Amino acid sequence: MADHDDKKCAHASCNCPVKDGSKYCSTFCEGEGDTTDIICSCGHPGCSATL
Numbered sequence: 291m292a293d294h295d296d297k298k299c300a301h302a303s304c305n306c307p308v309k310d311g312s313k314y315c316s317t318f319c320e321g322e323g324d325t326t327d328i329i330c331s332c333g334h335p336g337c338s339a340t341l
């Protein structure tokens with residue numbers, strides 16, 4: 291096993307894997323990273339708001 295951590299998005303409510311070299315999965319979370327939102331609206335499948 292190599293050092294391949296499943297790094298998750300730094301957004302508190304996001305479970306998406308981050309892009310390589312980024313703390314966030316998308317520019318959305320990058321902008322909302324400081325916001326402790328309950329719902330993630332990054333738009334990635336499996337991480338959208340449960341409406």
Ligand SMILES: [Zn+2]
Pocket residue numbers: 299303304305306315330331332333334337338
């Ligand atoms: Zn997300």
Ligand SMILES: [Zn+2]
Pocket residue numbers: 299300301304305306314315316319330332
């Ligand atoms: Zn994210």
